[in-house]
Amino acid sequence: xxxxTQIPAALSVPEGENLVLNCSFTDSAIYNLQWxxxxxxxxxxxxxxxxxxxxxxxxxxxNASLDKSSGRSTLYIAASQPGDSATYLCAPDTGTASKxxxxxxxxxxxxx
Amino acid sequence: DTGVSQDPRHKITKRGQxxxxxxxxxxxxxxxxxxxxxLGQGPEFLTYFQNEAQLEKSRLLSDRFSAERPKGSxxxxxxxxxxxxxxxxxxxxxxxxxxxxxxQFFGPGTRLTVL
Numbered sequence: 745x746x747x748x749t750q751i752p753a754a755l756s757v758p759e760g761e762n763l764v765l766n767c768s769f770t771d772s773a774i775y776n777l778q779w780x781x782x783x784x785x786x787x788x789x790x791x792x793x794x795x796x797x798x799x800x801x802x803x804x805x806x807n808a809s810l811d812k813s814s815g816r817s818t819l820y821i822a823a824s825q826p827g828d829s830a831t832y833l834c835a836p837d838t839g840t841a842s843k844x845x846x847x848x849x850x851x852x853x854x855x856x
Numbered sequence: 857d858t859g860v861s862q863d864p865r866h867k868i869t870k871r872g873q874x875x876x877x878x879x880x881x882x883x884x885x886x887x888x889x890x891x892x893x894x895l896g897q898g899p900e901f902l903t904y905f906q907n908e909a910q911l912e913k914s915r916l917l918s919d920r921f922s923a924e925r926p927k928g929s930x931x932x933x934x935x936x937x938x939x940x941x942x943x944x945x946x947x948x949x950x951x952x953x954x955x956x957x958x959x960q961f962f963g964p965g966t967r968l969t970v971l
Contacts, residue, residue, distance in 0.1 A: 748898070776958055787862075787947060788899070788962040795957055833898055841912045842951070842958040843889065846898025 746771040746838050748847035756853045757824055765819040765850045767834035772815050774836040778844065779808050779819050781830040788833065792819075824854045858882060860963035862948050868969045869938055876934045877966045881950030888931050889949040889960060890923055892916065899947055905931060906953070938970045 747770045757763055767777075776795050780788040794801045794810040794817070801808050807820040817834055831851045835844035861880045869875050881888050886907055891899035902921070904912045907928035917923075920938075925931040935942055945967050949960040 778959065780962075785967070787860075787964040788949075790959060790961060793957055793959045835898075837958060837960075839912075841904040842887075842960075843901040843904060843912065844891075844899070844949075844960060845901070848896065848898050 746774075746836060746845040748834060748836065748845050750832075750834060750847035750850050752850055753848065754851040754853075756855060758855050759824060759826060761824050761854075762820070762822050763824055763852070765821070765832050765834075765852070767817040767819070767847060769815045769817075769834075769836045769845070771836075771838055772812050774812065774838050775842055777808075777810055777817050777834060777836045779806075779817075780833045780835065782833060782849070783830050791832075821852075824852075826854045826856060829853050860948055860950055860961055862946075862963040862966050864966060865964060866967045866969075868971065870971050871938060871940060873938055874934065874936045875938060875968065876932055877946055877948075877968075879931045879933070879948030879963060881930070881948070882952075882961060883929075884952060885950035885961075886928070886953040887951045887958070887960075888925055889951075890931070890933055891947040891949065893945040893947060893965070894943075902933075935968075938968075940970045943968055943970045 779791045792808040805822040831849040833849040888905040890902040893899040905925040945965045
């Protein structure tokens with residue numbers, strides 16, 4: 745059974761800092777891994793998808809890496825802004841259904 | 857708006873009542889997923905459709921829960937005889953069937969409160 749752990753559980757940083765969010769998963773037989781952001785009481789917004797054959801994916805200030813063999817992914821956020829404040833969730837997909845397994849997320853607060 | 861939509865956004869019901877939620881996926885997406893999220897937790901997989909066929913169900917989906925996708929387009933999730941433990945956010949996601957990437961796009965969710 746896939747299990748996902750995200751560290752840290754919560755993070756507060758001043759605006760402008762670069763930060764790294766960590767995700768680890770127990771079953772390395774994944775097809776893809778997605779990173780999402782979730783604002784309070786809202787649905788999930790897909791940020792990045794990394795296919796199992798890729799090691800890295802970039803979108804604007806976001807960069808995600810994947811080390812499938814060690815069961816790890818990181819999300820790097822450059823030059824953080826207050827608008828980045830949200831919960832960030834990573835989710836590897838496994839099985840023929842490609843269902844996603846989520847951790848409990850990292851709650852990020854970026855202060856002025 | 858071409859994203860995933862869900863209706864209603866909020867539902868308050870009394871214990872023992874039946875409720876039904878609707879999800880409209882992105883139009884060209886063959887796959888549709890239901891997840892449930894409780895406070896402070898990540899979403900948990902409930903069930904999955906490929907077109908109109910329900911191909912996988914989680915053990916979380918008790919016999920009080922039923923999901924359909926009759927014409928391979930929108931889907932409904934019904935909960936019978938609701939219990940307070942059913943209170944959660946119910947999320948729907950869709951994805952295209954394409955080689956390799958299977959990026960899932962989520963709707964805004966339906967928040968269920970069972971009194």
